[in-house]
Amino acid sequence: MSSRTELKPQHVPSLNKGAGTKPGRSGLMQHLTLVGQLQPALHQPQHAPYPDAIDHALYRAYTRSPHDVGGEPDVPIRWEEKEEEQWELNTFATCECLAWRGVWNAEERRRRQNVDLGQTQYLGLPYYGRWLLTAARILVDKQYVTLTELVNKIDEVKKRYEHK
Numbered sequence: 001m002s003s004r005t006e007l008k009p010q011h012v013p014s015l016n017k018g019a020g021t022k023p024g025r026s027g028l029m030q031h032l033t034l035v036g037q038l039q040p041a042l043h044q045p046q047h048a049p050y051p052d053a054i055d056h057a058l059y060r061a062y063t064r065s066p067h068d069v070g071g072e073p074d075v076p077i078r079w080e081e082k083e084e085e086q087w088e089l090n091t092f093a094t095c096e097c098l099a100w101r102g103v104w105n106a107e108e109r110r111r112r113q114n115v116d117l118g119q120t121q122y123l124g125l126p127y128y129g130r131w132l133l134t135a136a137r138i139l140v141d142k143q144y145v146t147l148t149e150l151v152n153k154i155d156e157v158k159k160r161y162e163h164k
Contacts, residue, residue: 031057035119088128095131104138112138 034057049058084092098104104112113134114122125133139145145153 031060034058084128088126091128091132091135095135098135098138103142103144108138109134 095109099106099109109131113130117125117130117133121133122130136150140147140150
């Protein structure tokens with residue numbers, strides 16, 4: 001007997017009911033709940049549903065990546081000119097150097113930091129925080145550094161800044 005949980009597709013009202021109509025709050029919340037089941041913060045293994053069990057809402061939740069928000073309802077956001085902090089400038093320069101050295105290309109970086117990250121981290125990390133996490137993941141995945149070396153270096157840098 002398997003201990004894996006099975007995703008139970010629920011009926012979720014379509015968010016695109018027609019031209020000019022806005023989805024209700026409950027429809028949006030149901031969609032976000034369904035996406036949250038597919039991309040939870042802590043992965044929960046689940047059986048893939050049979051094709052005939054996938055309705056439009058479940059298909060949309062499977063195929064929508066967290067950065068694809070075009071046409072999604074949301075509240076207005078006040079735009080502010082923001083000067084980058086030093087760590088953000090350093091992150092940008094580091095990532096550009098990694099690209100120049102051939103560690104990754106722009107498309108691989110974008111895919112890793114937008115599509116592969118998952119909704120929780122995508123929405124929870126600042127823009128350059130996603131760049132930094134992606135750089136660390138690629139350096140470890142491509143075996144430029146080991147995870148132990150990376151963790152030791154992070155601890156070393158933390159200690160260096162604790163004394164200042």
